[in-house]
Amino acid sequence: MRDIRIIGIDPGLRRTGWGVIDTDGVRLGFVACGSVVSDYVESLGARLRQIFDGLTQVLARLEPAEAAIEQTFVNRDASATLKLGQARGIALLVPALSGLLIAEYAPNAVKKTVIGVGHGDKGQIRAMVKCLLPRASFDSTDAADALAIAITHAHSRSWRRLEALALGAAP
Amino acid sequence: MRDIRIIGIDPGLRRTGWGVIDTDGVRLGFVACGSVVSDYVESLGARLRQIFDGLTQVLARLEPAEAAIEQTFVNRDASATLKLGQARGIALLVPALSGLLIAEYAPNAVKKTVIGVGHGDKGQIRAMVKCLLPRASFDSTDAADALAIAITHAHSRSWRRLEALALGAAP
Numbered sequence: 001m002r003d004i005r006i007i008g009i010d011p012g013l014r015r016t017g018w019g020v021i022d023t024d025g026v027r028l029g030f031v032a033c034g035s036v037v038s039d040y041v042e043s044l045g046a047r048l049r050q051i052f053d054g055l056t057q058v059l060a061r062l063e064p065a066e067a068a069i070e071q072t073f074v075n076r077d078a079s080a081t082l083k084l085g086q087a088r089g090i091a092l093l094v095p096a097l098s099g100l101l102i103a104e105y106a107p108n109a110v111k112k113t114v115i116g117v118g119h120g121d122k123g124q125i126r127a128m129v130k131c132l133l134p135r136a137s138f139d140s141t142d143a144a145d146a147l148a149i150a151i152t153h154a155h156s157r158s159w160r161r162l163e164a165l166a167l168g169a170a171p
Numbered sequence: 172m173r174d175i176r177i178i179g180i181d182p183g184l185r186r187t188g189w190g191v192i193d194t195d196g197v198r199l200g201f202v203a204c205g206s207v208v209s210d211y212v213e214s215l216g217a218r219l220r221q222i223f224d225g226l227t228q229v230l231a232r233l234e235p236a237e238a239a240i241e242q243t244f245v246n247r248d249a250s251a252t253l254k255l256g257q258a259r260g261i262a263l264l265v266p267a268l269s270g271l272l273i274a275e276y277a278p279n280a281v282k283k284t285v286i287g288v289g290h291g292d293k294g295q296i297r298a299m300v301k302c303l304l305p306r307a308s309f310d311s312t313d314a315a316d317a318l319a320i321a322i323t324h325a326h327s328r329s330w331r332r333l334e335a336l337a338l339g340a341a342p
Contacts, residue, residue: 044263044273045263045273046267048263052268076249078252081252081253081256082259084253084256085255085257085260086263088256088257088260089219089256089257089258089259089261089264090260090261092257093216093220093223096214096216096219097220097223100216102214
């Protein structure tokens with residue numbers, strides 16, 4: 001199986017984390033990660049543009065083939081949900097403009113893949129991402145979370161491929 | 172005072188209304204209005220891209236100088252707020268990418284400007300928009316709402332200009 005490059009995105013109005021990995025269906029390879037920070041003194045439109053420009057540059061530079069994004073946790077106050085929604089709209093738009101497949105994963109699916117159970121704190125996720133991708137160095141929790149989302153997509157797509165093989169579908 | 176062209180945007184994941192007017196600070200002139208509809212069978216990323224492409228085309232064609240958008244009503248369920256937030260992120264991004272000034276108005280400010288009081292139904296807004304812009308014909312409530320937002324911005328900026336004149340600031 002050829003390597004596929006995946007970008008995971010953890011959207012937020014203040015910081016949007018991103019993490020890029022390669023996978024051949026079995027092994028995972030760290031490519032790069034970081035976060036796009038918006039300037040809180042700017043207007044909302046200008047901040048959304050900063051997220052758009054930052055993610056657009058990352059996609060142009062690293063050319064991932066597929067994207068994965070966390071399904072947002074909506075049990076927060078309405079104002080925070082709206083802010084997150086606005087940032088999430090941009091995080092979905094950028095890969096859509098490049099024609100990428102975009103997969104969405106629930107937060108507990110990400111935790112289950114990365115730390116083995118559906119609950120756990122940010123520190124555990126960070127430690128397991130570091131263990132799965134020893135070459136990774138992250139500047140922020142958002143970048144680690146974004147790598148965890150990319151890892152979840154890598155596992156999910158290998159698993160679907162194995163199922164397809166078991167059912168006698170195309171390799 | 173030179174004419175200024177204003178676009179009002181009423182964002183929504185299914186339908187995003189837009190309305191463009193010209194104003195010289197006193198009179199209002201209808202330019203065009205419509206709505207960008209996203210295809211609900213498509214993925215979320217593809218739908219946000221449809222909104223992005225539709226609004227980008229409107230801005231390229233009509234070249235408004237300023238934009239106005241309704242401040243979203245967040246007293247709805249979290250899932251609806253998130254959907255609206257995602258569409259609203261795109262509605263703010265498109266004018267921001269063109270460097271437009273973007274003003275935000277609360278729903279009751281729009282009603283107060285257009286129908287004279289801070290409450291009223293969609294039918295009243297539609298009737299008053301038709302009265303203020305006799306040449307306007309709208310295909311949808313969203314387009315009428317978007318024109319109401321543009322009218323609110325036209326009134327607000329004339330009022331601010333009058334205040335500035337009264338205070339002896341630049342004309």
